[in-house]
Amino acid sequence: MAHVRYTPEHEWIRIDADVGTVGITDFAQQQLGDIVFVELPAVGSQLRAGAEAAVVESVKAASEVYAPASGEVVEVNEALAEGPENVNADALGGGWFFKVRLADPGELEGLMEQSAYKEYVAGLG
């Protein structure tokens, strides 16, 4: 089974070989409310870990999505253009944002495992 890691900014990254699929967590989509628009990076662009990679908008807020890892964007979820509500419905599945070819898999070491992220979120309440 693919390995999923989490950031403190509520992004997740699922690792399959050297490609990571990135989205926002269920907690994040709940906090944002009805998501109305997602601005995705261009395929081929280079992301730096921790830098702004995408923007997710609800009616009353816009939030930056930061790259959990560095690398080249190899695919984006085009379906979000027509159906941004997919992020609300299935944040960890069909609501993924983009895929990045990992430049340095070692960067993922600092990210949280699922259990640690659950604890982290519980601590925010």
Place this chain on the structure above:
Amino acid sequence: MRYLPLSEDDRRQMLAAVGAHGIDDLFGDVPASARLAAPVDLPGHQGEIAVEQAFRDFAGRNLSPASAPCFLGAGLYRHHIPAAVDHLIQRGEFLTAYTPYQPEVAQGTLQYLFEFQTQVALLTGMEVANASMYDGATACAEAVLMAVRLGKSRRRALIAGGVHPHYRDVTATYGRFADIEIVAAPPRWPETGDPAARVDGETACVVVQNPDVFGRIHDYTELGDACHRAGALLIVIVCEPVSLGAITPPGDMGADIVVGEGQSFGNATGFGGPTVGLFATHTRFIRQMPGRLVGQTVDADGRRGFVLTLSTREQHIRREKATSNICTNSGLCALAFTIHLTLLGETGLRRLAALNHANAVALADRLARVPGVEVPDGSFFNELTVRLPRPAVPVVEELAAGGVLAGVPASRLFPGAPGMEPLLILVASELTSESDMDRLTAGLREALS
């Protein structure tokens, strides 16, 4: 103090409820050194009769275009405003409402803005328009900022010589503080110069005007193609929207952003403001658009309704990442615009435009018969530029002394620019009568003799 309902008794009782001895107690947080003990040195309150008379006195020291043949344009145009416009915009429900942030009790404002957006899109031949800007000149500056956002690393804007100098100057001021290079061509008449030659890979946009500030009509189709080949955007300014009832709209010439001044519909020239800026573009650019947008949706009962939308572009949500710092639109002026255009309708607008053009053609013919006045062969809508045998400023002053507002000297718009001194820019509209033209030409004959 007729605007203040509290009586002294109210104040006493309310202060008691608050637990204060006097109103001054409530200002205890103000540093003592900054508290004024008495009113500032300005006159005391006055009744309605006195204030109204003061303004009649101010007005009496001006020459009203209503009582003088008026040929002034150059960015703002005097047209007949149907009586219904001013009656309707003064309804308190429009005049004294705020920005429609609570849509359930602001459907009136929201629906007319939705209709306004549609009318502007139709007039300009563009896909989408916003709910208005401060004025045409600031709309132009915002369009250049938007083109630079879309152009990523391109930071140069080319401004044609036929662009109204206020639009050029406002854009230059905004550009200076946004680190955008504004390259403005000098004004030229009667020929225009070709901005296409200078479009390159650094150019974010080219800004042109139609009809231009001298009144000339252009086909910008080829310029648009040249811009698009070079990856730049074409921004077209329309200062006189009545022209869109007669001439090909910028959208049909390949414009990417159309900005303009909407004053001609429903709004008086008002000594320059307030007016209403128009802003239209392609649907694919809406997220980079400045200003408010109204969108259609449904309510909890499934009925059609309207809301402010795509607000995440705006300052109150996006703060320093907003597309613009703009906070208001020009709501009431947009209302006047949309009511006037609704009164006109397709037929009325076509007729209005035809009348303006017919009167301008008649004016050109009349002026051509004044000895020494040179009228060019080129195209125009309702505004044209002529060359006088001597500087235009004193001629205009002389005619004004005789009660004729003869037009705008080009040198007032372009001080110091070569070749401008003898040029006079004149407008004819549906309000221009035969006798107005008689008085103008008689005045010119005398001044030039």
Place this chain on the structure above:
Amino acid sequence: MSAADRTHTGHRGLQLEEALIFEQGAPERTAVDLPEPAEHADRLGGLRRRGAIGLPGLSEPEVVRHYTRLSQKNYCIDSGLYPLGSCTMKHNPRLNEKVARLPGLGDLHPLQPVSTVQGALEVIHTCAHWLKTLTGMPAVAMSPGAGAHGELVGLMTIRAAIEDRGERRARVLVPESAHGTNPATAHACGYAVETIPADGRGRVDLEALRAKLDTDVAAIMVTNPNTCGLFETDIIEFAAATHAVGAFFYCDGANFNAIVGRVRPADLGIDCMHINLHKTFSTPHGGGGPGSGPVVLTADLAPYAPLPYVVFDGERYLLIEQGADDAGAKPIGRIKGFHGQFGMFTRALAYMMAMGADGLRQASGDAVLNANYVMARLKDVLHPAFPGPCMHEVVFDDTTLKDTGVSTLDLAKALIDEGFHPMTVYFPLVVHGAMLVEPTETESRETLDLFIETMRALVARAKAGEAEAFHQAPRLTPRRRLDEAAAARRPILRWQPVPVDRAAE
């Protein structure tokens, strides 16, 4: 909607449904009678517009009815209390409208020879004199088109002044409670924005401000009274600390209405402040503009004021439209077409003359009294975010709604059914579930009492477990809650004609 409320027409008594203009009329119909143009040669250069524009045609009665019906779907100051905090919804005197429309004022063309508009230039000059005297500042730039535009112009003069002394500075400090326009303006003027935290009293934290001030800071932007409705008690220290590092103090004057006639901003050490004529000086909000935002300036910033400006030479009023001069003017350039929002200057001046120095002082006093009265009479049922006294507005947080299932938004929507416009909600951002109430001096004690009793009743209902009724509110309005998510997901920003082939099916 219950079956009993349903009607054949969709109208409900005085609530009349109204279609879009594009769904009405007929193309050949018009509400104007213009004469047939005389025979003339076409000088349009072969660019005559072809094809229909697509505008609908309506007769005059249809047009009047359309806009009358639309107007009836709006709440407005003329109809009742509009306690929208930070927006200052005060009465708009009709005398203002009358004088703004006088022939010889409303119909002037801005490019008439200045010899024919001496009275108009005198209006601008006189309005400027009032604004300078009320703020204690030596100069004012009249042309900004709105408050946010004034902010931009103010920051431009600051940047110009700094660059003129050969410096470049990169940062502007903005409190976290600021209006969104402040950071947006600083960014638009080429500055990086840094946030200053608030202290526990809802004011800018003086020590935090001092810690961030250095020679890389161009300006601080502070609203006073601030967006929590409080006077910044340390404001003179802000100015001193800012000036000590060579930076400028920009004051957002959106709330000047709280102190006009009682405090002159010049005496607080500010360098620059915009004034929203539609807030403090009663020009109409017009459903969202036009505004007007003159900016007062110190002598140090005055040389950079934008073009054009009016000068009185002792005999005549002059309109300075161009460039630098021998007297040291170094204008930033033009920031708006023509000479500013002249129609707003006439209205604001008419208001100032009607109120007088004494009336303006009374107005700010009454505005502050009204806000404190609302606070005093609601504080046992709603929790004021900060202890009083407040200035012209009072902010409550949503503490007392906790666990009721009723949110700040729900309470606002319930107020609509009670016939009031809601207060500002969720602003300032630093107060949880904020409700910002600004009654203004326009409201009588009787109106305030009814509002207070209504708020008390609503809070009692919320606490009594009637959350569902709140979620359904408003129920009595022309439209109920609107689906803003749907509007943003698939934007419909204009009416579209039904394609001919589909219409024919």
